[in-house]
Amino acid sequence: MSQENEQISSNFQPVSHLVILSLVTFGFYNIYWFYRTWESIKSYTNADFRPGWRTFGLFIPFYNLFRIDGMFRHDIELLRTTVDGAKLIKKPFLYGLSFVLFTGFLKLPAPFELLYFLSVWPLAGAQSHLNSYWEKGQSELPKRTKLYWGEIALIIIGGGFFLMALIGSFIPE
Helix, strand or coil: CCCHHHCCCCCCCCHHHHHHHHHHCCCHHHHHHHHHHHHHHHHHHCCCCCHHHHHHHHHCCCHHHHHHHHHHHHHHHHHHHHCCCCCCCCCHHHHHHHHHHHHHHHHCCCCHHHHHHHHHHHHHHHHHHHHHHHHHHCCCCCCCCCCCHHHHHHHHHHHHHHHHHHHHHHCCC
């Protein structure tokens, strides 16, 4: 709330932006999404945690389940206490578990590795819930509906890599 006056736009992010950025960066944007979400929650609620360390925790097997569940459960509870009428995410552990399982699909042989792209589904659901908080808690700030230049660059670069991977899959060995 202390930084709320300094913001020029709400923490709202269209779910479609998350999905597109996640897909074209092959899931690398998901890491940044977690960091940015924890940073937003921390600055809005004046919570006492370190978003960088929490993001680092995503790379530790089994511990990452607790970090993801923590974001979906405890950190969003912080938002709920500051925003009247906001709902908690139902079954947050299943969101976290499904994210970790879908991410693990990357280790499967082709073509099953493509199931990895389903890892954006739990994040899209969480972003939808977060958007309801930001709409109520930051209603005086304009919603960000356009992509930032960095996100556009990610889409162009990621789209290029995606296209090269697609073309490479059709070239015989």
